[in-house]
Amino acid sequence: MTARRSDNTPDSSALGYNYRRHLSERFIEAVLFLTAFVSVAITLAIVVMLVTESLSFFKHVSLWEFLTDTQWTPLFDNAHYGILPLVSGTVVSSAVALLVAIPMGTITAIYLSEFAPFTVREMAKPFLELLGGVPTVVYGYFALLFVTPLLQKIFPELPGFSLLSAGLVMGIMIIPYVSSMAEDAMRAVPMHLREGSYAMGATRFQTAVRVVMPGAFSGIAAAYILGISRAVGETMVVAIAAGMQPNLTWNPMEPAATITAYIVQVSLGDLPHGSIGYQTIFAAGLTLLLITLVFNIIGHLLRKRFREVY
Amino acid sequence: MSDSDAQNLREIRAIIARHKLGDLIFLVTGLLVLMIAVLTFIALFSHMLIDGLPRLSWDFFTSFPSRRPESAGILSAWMGTTLVMIVTAAAAVPLGVGAGIYLEEYAPKNILTDLIEINVTNLAGVPSIIYGLLALSLFVHQLGFGQSILSAGLALALLILPIVIVATREAIRAIPVTIREGAYALGATKWQTVSDHLLPYSAAGILTGIIIGLARAIGETAPIITIGALTFIAFLPPSPFKEEFPYISFEWLMAPFTVMPIQMFNWVSRPEEAFQVNAAAAGLVLVIMTLTMNALAIYLRYRMRKNLKW
Numbered sequence: 001m002t003a004r005r006s007d008n009t010p011d012s013s014a015l016g017y018n019y020r021r022h023l024s025e026r027f028i029e030a031v032l033f034l035t036a037f038v039s040v041a042i043t044l045a046i047v048v049m050l051v052t053e054s055l056s057f058f059k060h061v062s063l064w065e066f067l068t069d070t071q072w073t074p075l076f077d078n079a080h081y082g083i084l085p086l087v088s089g090t091v092v093s094s095a096v097a098l099l100v101a102i103p104m105g106t107i108t109a110i111y112l113s114e115f116a117p118f119t120v121r122e123m124a125k126p127f128l129e130l131l132g133g134v135p136t137v138v139y140g141y142f143a144l145l146f147v148t149p150l151l152q153k154i155f156p157e158l159p160g161f162s163l164l165s166a167g168l169v170m171g172i173m174i175i176p177y178v179s180s181m182a183e184d185a186m187r188a189v190p191m192h193l194r195e196g197s198y199a200m201g202a203t204r205f206q207t208a209v210r211v212v213m214p215g216a217f218s219g220i221a222a223a224y225i226l227g228i229s230r231a232v233g234e235t236m237v238v239a240i241a242a243g244m245q246p247n248l249t250w251n252p253m254e255p256a257a258t259i260t261a262y263i264v265q266v267s268l269g270d271l272p273h274g275s276i277g278y279q280t281i282f283a284a285g286l287t288l289l290l291i292t293l294v295f296n297i298i299g300h301l302l303r304k305r306f307r308e309v310y
Numbered sequence: 311m312s313d314s315d316a317q318n319l320r321e322i323r324a325i326i327a328r329h330k331l332g333d334l335i336f337l338v339t340g341l342l343v344l345m346i347a348v349l350t351f352i353a354l355f356s357h358m359l360i361d362g363l364p365r366l367s368w369d370f371f372t373s374f375p376s377r378r379p380e381s382a383g384i385l386s387a388w389m390g391t392t393l394v395m396i397v398t399a400a401a402a403v404p405l406g407v408g409a410g411i412y413l414e415e416y417a418p419k420n421i422l423t424d425l426i427e428i429n430v431t432n433l434a435g436v437p438s439i440i441y442g443l444l445a446l447s448l449f450v451h452q453l454g455f456g457q458s459i460l461s462a463g464l465a466l467a468l469l470i471l472p473i474v475i476v477a478t479r480e481a482i483r484a485i486p487v488t489i490r491e492g493a494y495a496l497g498a499t500k501w502q503t504v505s506d507h508l509l510p511y512s513a514a515g516i517l518t519g520i521i522i523g524l525a526r527a528i529g530e531t532a533p534i535i536t537i538g539a540l541t542f543i544a545f546l547p548p549s550p551f552k553e554e555f556p557y558i559s560f561e562w563l564m565a566p567f568t569v570m571p572i573q574m575f576n577w578v579s580r581p582e583e584a585f586q587v588n589a590a591a592a593g594l595v596l597v598i599m600t601l602t603m604n605a606l607a608i609y610l611r612y613r614m615r616k617n618l619k620w
Contacts, residue, residue: 021499028501029416035408036417039475040429042468046440049447104343111340124344126608131351133522133604135529137571138593141578142354145586172350203329205336226435233437235532236571240578260439260532267442267536273451281536285443289436296435 050289053282060276066283072246072262074280075269081280083287085246089163089256090291093238094231096167096252097174101227104171105178106220112179113186114208125180132176140240143169148241161243161255170237178227185219186212218303225299229292235260259288358597362590370591374544375573379584384592386543387573390459391528393547393562394569397463398527402470403520409471410478410516415504434472441469442536450537457538459547460563465533470523477519481512514614518607525603529596531571543568570596 058066061081069082108128112121148165152158158165189212197207213220243255244265257265263281271277373383409430417423445465455461485508493503509516547565570592577589 025499025501029412032408032412032416035405036412036426038405039409039433039471040426042444042471043429043433045448046436046444049444050440053447104346107336107340107343108347110336111344115337115340126605127351128347129608130601130604131347133525133529133600134351134354135531135571135596135600137529137531137575137578138354138358138597141574141589141593142357144578146353146357172347175347203333205333206329208336229435229437233439235437235439236575239532240575260437263439263443264532264535267446267538270538282443282447285440289440292435292437296432 046289050282050286053279054286057276057279057283060279061283070248072257075266075277079276083259083284085248086257086259086262086284087287088248088250089238089242089246089261090232090258090288092250092252092256093163093167093170093242093258094228096164097170097231097234098227100168100171101174101178101231102224105175105223105227106182108175108179109182109186109220109223110208110213113183114204114212128176128179132173132180134173136173136234136236137240139169139173140166140237143237143241155253158253159243159255161241162253163238163242163256164252166238166240166242167252169241170231170234173234173237174227174230177230178223181223181226182216182220185216185223188219189215215308217306218308221302221306222299225295225302228295232291232295233260233288235264239264259284355597358590358594361587362592362594365587365591366594375568375576376544379582379588382577382585382588384570384573384595386546387568387570387592388595389546390543390567391569393459394463394466394534394567395524395528397460397563398466398470399520399524401464401467402474402523405467406471406474406520406523407478407516410475410482411504411508413475414479414482415500415508430472430475434476438469438530439532439536441465442533444468445533445537456564457566458564459567461537462534462539462567462569465537466527466530469530469533470527473523473526474516474519477522478512478516481515481519482508484515485511514610518610518614521603521607521610525600525607528603529571529600531575534569534572535575539566539568539572570599 066081066083068084069080070084071080071082072085073080108124112124116124143165144161147169148158148160148162151162151165151168186208193211193215194207197211202210238258239261242258242261244257244261245255246262247254247256249256262284266277266281369381370383371388372385373381374385375387376382409426413423413427413430417426442465445461445468449455449461449464450457455464489507489511490503493507498506543566547562547567574589574592574596577585577592580586
């Protein structure tokens with residue numbers, strides 16, 4: 001650059017250099033913006049795709065039938081298109097999972113954040129992370145071939161596929177998600193609140209439950225909502241261990257299909273593109289997305305309502 | 311000391327003892343819950359180890375799947391997983407890192423940026439099977455990629471994009487602002503600052519995120535089933551290397567394929583016990599693959615935290 005400056009037209013060449021520099025900066029910024037915008041494009045694509053494919057489904061089946069029919073047999077000659085059996089399977093398996101994951105996840109979070117000595121914490125956190133990294137298909141194998149036989153020793157009438165065993169394993173699978181998020185929220189509560197509580201003579205447990213947990217409520221709620229979305233959207237564990245027969249039941253001891261298991265079942269077969277059977281999986285997918293969306297909105301509102309700023 | 315004082319003292323001591331007992335009970339409960347998580351993992355791993363280890367041999371890795379369980383292997387599955395991961399990484403890494411850099415360093419404070427940020431958070435909560443439906447509709451049918459390695463790789467890339475974006479943002483945010491100011495003071499442009507300083511210093515953090523994302527992608531089954539991957543593939547995709555010019559061929563991108571979790575799912579869902587032994591062996595390989603990747607990520611993060619002193 002110094003050499004160029006000593007030429008007889010220093011200003012114009014410096015200007016050209018600056019101009020090129022400016023141009024390439026703008027270009028790079030535009031490219032980076034496009035990469036960031038891809039995520040928005042994905043969301044739009046998901047919504048557009050699910051809605052258009054479902055619209056062609058709802059040309060054949062009325063929304064009323066979809067929501068109220070109690071049978072889901074789209075692939076039979078006598079076809080019924082009632083989503084209720086799939087929803088009941090999803091609700092029951094998720095409920096079992098959450099009955100395991102929410103108490104155990106919360107206890108783990110309180111223990112790690114308020115009670116555990118440093119070394120236990122340093123060992124438990126990566127371990128829980130590893131537990132969350134095990135592929136779901138492996139958990140499905142575990143539910144079908146280990147947990148179900150174990151449960152059958154306690155409940156001899158339990159069938160080979162059941163919502164109970166799928167839900168239990170799903171619950172254990174979700175613990176790391178709930179606990180790590182809830183723990184992060186609890187650790188974000190400032191130390192002086194705890195010290196104030198201890199100074200008033202409260203024990204660790206009282207402080208954890210009455211001071212730290214209310215202070216971290218919005219983060220803990222977010223952790224629960226994440227757990228619910230994971231349970232509702234979980235696929236492989238239920239597809240392997242809960243059977244794939246749509247079954248309108250609220251009893252966890254029975255086999256039943258969830259929304260996700262139905263999508264897997266159809267995808268394993270060979271349905272032609274554009275057929276009504278092909279469109280059912282998009283209607284099922286849209287239902288699933290709406291359910292998770294409702295929970296995400298609830299979570300967002302809870303976070304806004306109870307947010308504590310320190 | 312009067313009688314009533316002594317009475318008070320006794321009462322207070324009783325209260326303190328009760329509260330301390332509460333603490334102790336919770337401490338034991340917390341440890342128990344943590345133990346349940348540990349025991350589950352041990353049960354899962356040892357069950358698979360006992361069933362699957364005898365099956366693991368050189369032949370298992372170099373044979374195609376077969377109707378006879380004792381001669382079936384995972385050659386096409388691990389080849390498929392490797393190739394799909396190459397596509398996933400090639401798509402998710404530039405997009406995710408680019409979006410992370412944009413959001414952290416370039417994005418102005420406006421509605422569009424808020425929209426992108428909210429969107430990335432929400433994408434992380436979308437069930438994986440929905441990405442499968444998107445890929446089925448968009449990549450397989452509308453763009454005409456078919457049920458190929460390309461479709462599967464792109465589907466998984468969309469799935470792990472939020473993980474890579476968040477990891478990139480966190481890694482870049484951790485770099486103190488003085489580094490940026492130093493670079494600007496020397497006349498560096500924004501991109502020079504990013505590429506010469508911010509990216510090299512955050513490389514380890516970004517790499518951690520990429521590894522965690524890929525470990526998640528390796529185990530994902532549902533989206534790949536949804537795009538209709540075949541489960542019985544007794545051939546390999548065309549080789550990426552050629553004898554004649556230009557020596558590299560991309561035919562494999564369009565080839566049908568199977569991956570490790572699909573192969574395992576296929577074996578788990580068969581009634582014969584011999585196939586379930588194969589499933590255990592395939593699961594063992596899969597778990598070791600994901601656990602190694604996760605452990606590597608945890609180790610990288612740990613080392614980073616130790617060595618980093620700004």
